[in-house]
Amino acid sequence: MKESCLCGSKQPYLNCCSIYHTKSELPSTAEQLMRSRYTAYALKLVDYLVETTHPDKLKSSYRRKLVATINDIQWTKLEIVKTSAGGMNDKAGKVKFEASYVEQGEEGVLEEHSRFRKIADRWYYYDGKG
Numbered sequence: 629m630k631e632s633c634l635c636g637s638k639q640p641y642l643n644c645c646s647i648y649h650t651k652s653e654l655p656s657t658a659e660q661l662m663r664s665r666y667t668a669y670a671l672k673l674v675d676y677l678v679e680t681t682h683p684d685k686l687k688s689s690y691r692r693k694l695v696a697t698i699n700d701i702q703w704t705k706l707e708i709v710k711t712s713a714g715g716m717n718d719k720a721g722k723v724k725f726e727a728s729y730v731e732q733g734e735e736g737v738l739e740e741h742s743r744f745r746k747i748a749d750r751w752y753y754y755d756g757k758g
């Protein structure tokens with residue numbers, strides 16, 4: 629895939645979220661994890677989404693629900709609105725984003741404040757609210 633990464637970084641996918649999807653590297657910031665999770669939704673990488681969800685928040689039904697719904701939504705654009713903490717030396721961080729999508733021919737925008745937490749140098753998605 630030579631085109632720009634779906635996360636909107638303007639970098640080729642192979643130099644961007646692919647690095648995290650293939651586990652060559654771990655995201656060093658909450659924003660990187662956020663972007664790579666968005667791209668994972670768009671590319672329907674269910675395993676990556678399960679693996680990057682915080683163990684305290686991972687419900688046993690999560691994978692089944694993802695598999696059931698992930699094909700219904702096409703993600704079209706990600707905009708990071710604001711980040712707080714979530715840097716290399718932080719243990720937690722927040723990312724506010726807007727993600728555009730098309731579902732059954734209808735366009736929509738998901739706005740979310742996501743929280744991320746780190747366990748042993750690894751970032752996880754903790755939870756989010758609109």
Ligand SMILES: [Zn+2]
Pocket residue numbers: 633634635636637641644645646663664667
């Ligand atoms: Zn990317």
